[in-house]
Amino acid sequence: MRIATLCYPTYGGSGAVASELAMRLADRGHELHVVSYEHPFRLEAFRPNLSFHAVTIGDYPLFRYPPYTLNLTNKIIEVCEEFGCEIVHSHYAIPHAVAALMARDVLAERGKRIRLACTLHGTDITLVGRERGYFELTRHAIHKQDLLTAPSRWLAEATDTDFGTKPGRVVAIPNFVDLQRFRPQQDCAARRLLAPKGTAIVTHISNFRPVKRVEMVVNAFAVLRRRMPAVLVLVGDGPELPKAEQLARELGVRDDLRILGQQQPEPILQASDLFLLPSIAESFGLAALEAMACGVPVLGYHAGGLPEVVEDGISGILCPTGEDLCLGSLAAGLLADRERHARMRVAARARAEQFGPDGIVDRYERLLQGLLA
Ligand code: GMT
DSSP states (O other): OEEEEEOOOSSSHHHHHHHHHHHHHHHTTOEEEEEESSOOTTSOSOOTTEEEEEOOOOOOTTOSSOOHHHHHHHHHHHHHHHHOOOEEEEESHHHHHHHHHHHHHHHHHTTOOOEEEEEOOSHHHHTGGGSTTTHHHHHHHHHTOSEEEESSHHHHHHHHHHHOOOTTSEEEOOOOOOTTTSOOOSSOHHHHHHSOTTOEEEEEESOOOGGGOHHHHHHHHHHHHHHSOEEEEEESOOTTHHHHHHHHHHTTOGGGEEEEESOOHHHHHHTOSEEEEOOSOOSSOHHHHHHHHTTOOEEEEEOTTGGGTSOBTTTEEEEETTOOOOHHHHHHHHHHOHHHHHHHHHHHHHHHGGGOHHHHHHHHHHHHHHHHO
């Protein structure tokens, strides 16, 4: 197959999934063309069968807001014509699914037929896509795709409810994790660098958007910190990060925060004892899966697609939504019970092993090949 993959390049689950899938399909002999405005962070520099095409963004003074979707559409047309791509696979519907649809029309006029696949990732359906300024076009573009996938049954059902897709039209294919790269390594250098021996290391990795409820992470940490020596490691960046820092100051735990910005997550996860992800709703929670693959139990809420990844009481703890349970007390209880914590570490890794790449890439490959049959 010759596939053009559209994705966001920045730190975030959808760009990571798009890049990992593109690399693995390329390893299987397919030709992959990744299109984005920057080189995606998870896309390795050189790989046979895989190339990256940057979207050039125009800056004509008349445009207060450069029309990125037009530049992207133009690039899709060029790439499909030059390399004979047969499939355009969008990751995150906005604006990729719309741009792919416009490119299909242009290419059809020139006698070239392409197929459209779109992997919905989360807020493209649950937040942004529902906004009035995006809803109609997003719904149209979603309905026009030849193949729709989502990383959880929960997101597939949310798409049916909010965008009127027929049940079964959105195929749930879970995200996957590189089990070699993300693996337990408890006595690692990062642990010694982050905190003195005997200090619990609690981690949160995200893009620090309101949906992540970072204030809950800090509140929980403050409760935990009163019970035992602990540090909270924050990885990533986003608009809620300054608020998290301010709250930590107010709660008297600022000195126990390690704000690391954007980082490769593996060494930090390998050094961690617990991963906090109290989001309003994650479609999947790729960061949680990566933590589990490193043997780190996850603490969060029974919301969105997270229960399809974390087994409550086994590989982590999921509090019922709507109940104001104290995450901090739960964290402290788990970390104080060394045997339970050790069991959960093992269970977290075992659960992550069910999300290894091979079987999941097989499912994508079969569905994409089905588009060309
Ligand atoms: O939807 C987003 O907020 C962005 C997106 C991303 O690009 O990071 O995250 C979503 O896609 C990930 C990959 O499929 C999932 O693991 C995340 O759970 C999901 N985020 C949300 O649903 C909030």
